Amino acid sequence: MKNTKIITLIMFITLFLFACDDLLDVEESFTFSKEFVIDTEEHAFDQAELFDLAADVSIIDEYGSKIKEVKIEEVRFWLTAHNGDAGQQFESGSLSVSDTDNGSVREIASLGGYNLQNLLNSPTVLDLNNSGVNLLGELAEEPPHRFMLHANATFNEGPLDFTVKFEFTARMVANPLN
Secondary structure, eight states: OHHHHHHHHHHHHHHHHHHTGGGGOEEEEEEEEEEEEEEESSSEEEEEEEEEHHHHOHHHHHHGGGEEEEEEEEEEEEEEEEOSOTTOBEEEEEEEEEOTTOOSOEEEEEEOSOBHHHHBTOOEEOOOOHHHHHHHHHHHHSTTOEEEEEEEEEESSOOEEEEEEEEEEEEEEEOTTO
């Protein structure tokens, strides 16, 4: 009778753990960033860069296929260098994401109305587009955790000589038992 109670208790605990595997989830916030170096005689630029999140963020590499969700919470941008006229302005532009095959490109945020000199070493939070942010989260979540970041913009004058940095704050949920 004592063995039956122990076996029943063990079965109950086992079922409870399998039914409540969300209790074992690990949540961690992390940041990652990408710089675009712009040096052109033109009034505009359009660049795409491959980003390998597993290579750059240790917790993504650590949890890999055990990741259940990656949610982008904030995107900031600023200039880390600017060698141009103090009156240079972003007229329009965007930061977008696609898979590594340059499939459907979705906008993460639009850019416009910013004076470049004022952005130098001055992080600015961007208003986010849900469609692009959701795609970025999906691509960050799924192995191989790689995606293309696309940045483009037009300006009131050239030449353009600056470095723009985009920093992403994200939250990852993973279950080490999966």
